[in-house]
Amino acid sequence: MSTAILVVEDEPGIQEVLKFNLAQHGYEVGVASDGESALSLLRGAMPDLVLLDWMLPGMSGIEVARRIRNDARLKAIPIIMLTARAEERDKVQGLDLGADDYITKPFSPHELLARIKAVLRRRAPELTDDPVEAAGLRLDPVSHRAFASGKALDLGPTEFRLLHFFMTHPERVYSRAQLLDQCWGDHVFVEERTIDVHIRRLRGALETSGHDRLIQTVRGAGYRLSTTLN
Amino acid sequence: MSTAILVVEDEPGIQEVLKFNLAQHGYEVGVASDGESALSLLRGAMPDLVLLDWMLPGMSGIEVARRIRNDARLKAIPIIMLTARAEERDKVQGLDLGADDYITKPFSPHELLARIKAVLRRRAPELTDDPVEAAGLRLDPVSHRAFASGKALDLGPTEFRLLHFFMTHPERVYSRAQLLDQCWGDHVFVEERTIDVHIRRLRGALETSGHDRLIQTVRGAGYRLSTTLN
DNA sequence: ACGATTATGTGAATACTTCATGACACCGGC
DNA sequence: GCCGGTGTCATGAAGTATTCACATAATCGT
Secondary structure: OOOEEEEEOOOHHHHHHHHHHHHHOOOEEEEEOOHHHHHHHHHHOOOOEEEEEOOOOOOOHHHHHHHHHHOOOOOOOOEEEEEOOHHHHHHOOOHHHOOOEEEEOOOOHHHHHHHHHHHHHHHOHHHOOOOEEEOOEEEEOOOOEEEEOOEEOOOOHHHHHHHHHHHHOOOOEEOHHHHHHHHOOOOOOOOOHHHHHHHHHHHHHHHOOOHHHHEEEEOOOEEEEOOOOO | OOOEEEEEOOOHHHHHHHHHHHHHOOOEEEEEOOHHHHHHHHHHOOOOEEEEEOOOOOOOHHHHHHHHHHOOOOOOOOEEEEEOOHHHHHHHHHHOOOOOEEEEOOOOHHHHHHHHHHHHHHHOHHHOOOOEEEOOEEEEOOOOEEEEOOEEOOOOHHHHHHHHHHHHOOOOOEOHHHHHHHHOOOOOOOOOHHHHHHHHHHHHHHHOOOHHHHEEEEOOOEEEEOOOOO
């Protein structure tokens, strides 16, 4: 599951550099040169993050951000704004316009990538490749492996995604519908009760080490991963 | 498989010193004295790394870097920038996103070689000529040979590249698409399923020594070399 | 407290997907 | 033409996903 980033930037040079650096680090990159095409691209395929230049021909970056935030389907997408100079950053009437972070040009690739990771971690922790740990469980997306008390777990792909999501969002209840959205995809037609079966299989895999207790049922609401036992 | 380096440097003295030192250590060295000739050389033969002076007659080093990054065929080439003074280094780093590393003159040959190796290892560890070892497997790019528990393996060129890549990137899952990019090249049109066949051939070669278990299938994700057995 | 009602757990059947494997065709070099 | 190396395909095997039917458990109104 690779992370998709939409770059909205009119200057071809910077566009290319961004594209290159992001692709180099495993992101799937889409590009738009102005606000209108960015928005129409967004309606087609939802990326996991938008890199948005502040100065754009036609519709300004701020306007684009505003429209994204006003669209029910898009509003949850993290936005990082690229601003030309530090002074302009102050002009921006703040983060309330919808951007999750700002980067002022010129910036280093290192800074860019760091901020992207930070924003993603904040907004969608399961999209990072960082290893996750919780209560004796460890999951490493890079090697695609999970361990319970140091012992490797045998998980199917779906169970792996489920556990990954739960571990990156602990102590929080998710309805079956939410879990379907997060671990299957938005437009999938699957019975909600199917979740139950995968939960059972996940519990089954965690059983030998006793970690199955972490996956808790919240009657009438959904499921939760919690280190606090009932 | 010798590593080719293109040196772009206008001052004849430094040019000679670089050429000598690099050749001394087994690199194949190409030389250009200005940006234009560098670019035209690049279109002819793609080196594995570019040593690029920041101050050049005519087109600046930064501009050359930018053009390299804008060229689809060249963009993946690692670049090390040579800058005259430490102060300039900061300037450059902020402005330019294309270089992989910087060296400030004057520099010792030792530092130069170390950085080259580091960059190559970071960008494409399988391009280094260092022998690799993992779990009883040993692979030496220089002699183009691989051993399992001391016994020579009979590998085709493709299987060799695959094994080399896996050994330089262990404990990490790669999708078939990624493996195609890494071991075949981006612009190659090959069925993804073909990977399966080469994996089998590689496993077949490793079988007699039992090392075939290291090449693991990750269902739904790709393949992985891991010393941790399932 | 009771049964009715609703929600969840579980095992098994079935439909799918993905992967391993062997056979074979192709291609360039000798 | 032979040969090693390579890419493609067909097929069967293995592994997963989804659904269903029914068991079990929690909740609610009376």
